[in-house]
Amino acid sequence: MARIIVVTSGKGGVGKTTTSAAIAMGLAKRGHKTAVIDFDVGLRNLDLIMGCERRVVYDLVNVINNEATLNQALIKDKRCDQLFILPASQTRDKDALTTEGVGKVLEELSKDFKYIVCDSPAGIERGATLAMYFADDAFVVTNPEVSSVRDSDRMLGILSSKSRRAEKGEEPIKEYLLLSRYSPDRVKLGEMLSVEDVQEILSLHLLGVIPESKSVLNASNSGTPVILDEQSDAGQAYTDIVARYLGENKPHRFIDEEKKGLFSKLFGR
Amino acid sequence: MSIGTESLPMIALEFKSSTLTVPVLLLANNDLVTIDQQLQNKVAQAPEFFKNSPLLIDFQKLTAQNLLITVSEVIDIVRQHGFMPIGIRGGSEQQNAEALVMNFPVHNLLAQKTEQTEKKIEKTLPTPEVENSLTQSQSIENKLITHPVRSGQRVYAKGDLIVTATVSAGAEIMAEGNIHVYGSLRGRALAGVLGNENSRIFCSDLQAELISIAGTYQLRDDLSAYAPHKPVQISLENQKLIIKDI
Numbered sequence: 224m225a226r227i228i229v230v231t232s233g234k235g236g237v238g239k240t241t242t243s244a245a246i247a248m249g250l251a252k253r254g255h256k257t258a259v260i261d262f263d264v265g266l267r268n269l270d271l272i273m274g275c276e277r278r279v280v281y282d283l284v285n286v287i288n289n290e291a292t293l294n295q296a297l298i299k300d301k302r303c304d305q306l307f308i309l310p311a312s313q314t315r316d317k318d319a320l321t322t323e324g325v326g327k328v329l330e331e332l333s334k335d336f337k338y339i340v341c342d343s344p345a346g347i348e349r350g351a352t353l354a355m356y357f358a359d360d361a362f363v364v365t366n367p368e369v370s371s372v373r374d375s376d377r378m379l380g381i382l383s384s385k386s387r388r389a390e391k392g393e394e395p396i397k398e399y400l401l402l403s404r405y406s407p408d409r410v411k412l413g414e415m416l417s418v419e420d421v422q423e424i425l426s427l428h429l430l431g432v433i434p435e436s437k438s439v440l441n442a443s444n445s446g447t448p449v450i451l452d453e454q455s456d457a458g459q460a461y462t463d464i465v466a467r468y469l470g471e472n473k474p475h476r477f478i479d480e481e482k483k484g485l486f487s488k489l490f491g492r
Numbered sequence: 493m494s495i496g497t498e499s500l501p502m503i504a505l506e507f508k509s510s511t512l513t514v515p516v517l518l519l520a521n522n523d524l525v526t527i528d529q530q531l532q533n534k535v536a537q538a539p540e541f542f543k544n545s546p547l548l549i550d551f552q553k554l555t556a557q558n559l560l561i562t563v564s565e566v567i568d569i570v571r572q573h574g575f576m577p578i579g580i581r582g583g584s585e586q587q588n589a590e591a592l593v594m595n596f597p598v599h600n601l602l603a604q605k606t607e608q609t610e611k612k613i614e615k616t617l618p619t620p621e622v623e624n625s626l627t628q629s630q631s632i633e634n635k636l637i638t639h640p641v642r643s644g645q646r647v648y649a650k651g652d653l654i655v656t657a658t659v660s661a662g663a664e665i666m667a668e669g670n671i672h673v674y675g676s677l678r679g680r681a682l683a684g685v686l687g688n689e690n691s692r693i694f695c696s697d698l699q700a701e702l703i704s705i706a707g708t709y710q711l712r713d714d715l716s717a718y719a720p721h722k723p724v725q726i727s728l729e730n731q732k733l734i735i736k737d738i
Binding site for chain 2: 373376377379380381423424426
């Protein structure tokens with residue numbers, strides 16, 4: 224059975240798609256067969272970040288409507304043969320998504336893949352709730368500012384009450400905090416919330432901090448997931464996050480030790 | 493002198509505290525005809541079980557909805573069906589007075605709660621039809637939340653509400669009784685929502701957007717004088733919220 228990961232936030236522009244692309248590529252590079260699905264129907268972006276926009280023939284809505292098979296719609300990444308992308312439809316809207324349809328697609332993917340990364344749209348409406356409904360793990364991407372933190376808190380509430388796991392009374396979705404666009408200089412000046420502030424408000428496991436970095440914009444514009452830029456701080460942060468996520472199934476203390484390691488490595492503390 | 497020496501070996505009586513399990517008839521409707529019919533149906537299912545059974549009549553649901561009912565009429569009906577009523581509880585002041593005039597015992601709802609914890613050890617009789625006074629009402633009344641209450645979530649407790657985690661900004665917690673929050677309280681907390689002015693709010697870190705007891709409220713701006721990260725209790729005195737350190 225595949226592990227379904229939803230990358231979500233509530234607020235827009237915090238780095239969900241960047242994170243989805245990086246995490247999916249990171250998992251695939253470690254040899255796990257991974258699919259990444261764009262749930263932002265109507266505002267398709269993931270294919271651009273992944274650099275496969277010219278190879279889109281069929282999309283998620285086509286598969287849901289039985290107009291194409293899953294194999295026809297999945298795009299194999301050129302850099303890593305373990306990674307597949309299922310793009311969103313640009314000509315439709317989120318009402319084209321149904322719980323049954325999404326469930327069927329995820330079930331079929333589960334047979335073949337180890338990890339399925341769902342890139343959630345912003346907001347708490349249909350696209351976002353469907354992206355997280357079937358999830359096993361949730362990566363909550365938050366920027367260190369109050370409105371993003373509050374939106375994430377709202378999203379966490381929805382995750383714990385309106386997911387399939389919650390409705391069936393199963394073990395709840397595992398939630399992880401990814402703090403993106405973090406700038407230690409500005410935290411020091413008091414212009415930005417610190418990691419401790421955000422963690423205190425959200426009371427959530429910190430999976431990693433992604434520093435504000437020029438390499439993210441460069442990577443997006445060139446259609447290369449930032450994790451492939453091994454020289455960049457953001458790329459290294461995502462590599463660490465993937466490593467921590469994979470080790471997470473074992474002991475919890477590994478996170479804390481690694482967290483400190485990341486801090487001193489990135490911020491020279 | 494002779495009286496004193498003789499009375500010592502033969503003590504005639506002794507007072508002792510004891511707890512017992514009694515079926516409770518929880519009334520939800522004040523229509524006597526309906527009560528009569530439904531009671532008859534219940535008794536018909538297990539006539540031997542209910543025969544001469546002691547019964548406590550509980551009016552709390554009716555009182556909460558301001559529904560009126562005459563105590564003597566209810567007692568007559570339950571006696572007709574073979575019950576032996578041993579008292580009422582949760583009634584209005586008028587109903588309590590009426591019962592006392594008839595030399596009929598009035599039980600205190602609050603006293604019942606402390607008894608319940610003791611009774612827990614005893615095995616309860618299987619009374620599927622008539623609501624039993626212990627296990628059920630206890631789980632209905634109080635609520636324990638161990639996970640964070642997130643922005644946009646609402647929690648309602650029919651009795652006391654205990655939260656051992658954070659209550660986020662934009663969350664709303666409500667209780668008919670007291671509220672205890674052992675994490676940070678950043679959302680709204682409303683105690684005594686049905687008008688219980690004796691209910692209180694206890695929290696270890698007061699950063700709430702709004703606090704209210706029995707409808708009297710204060711906003712974040714009014715609370716700014718109180719330093720966060722300090723355990724406080726909030727009570728209602730003379731229609732004003734009083735915040736004190738614990």
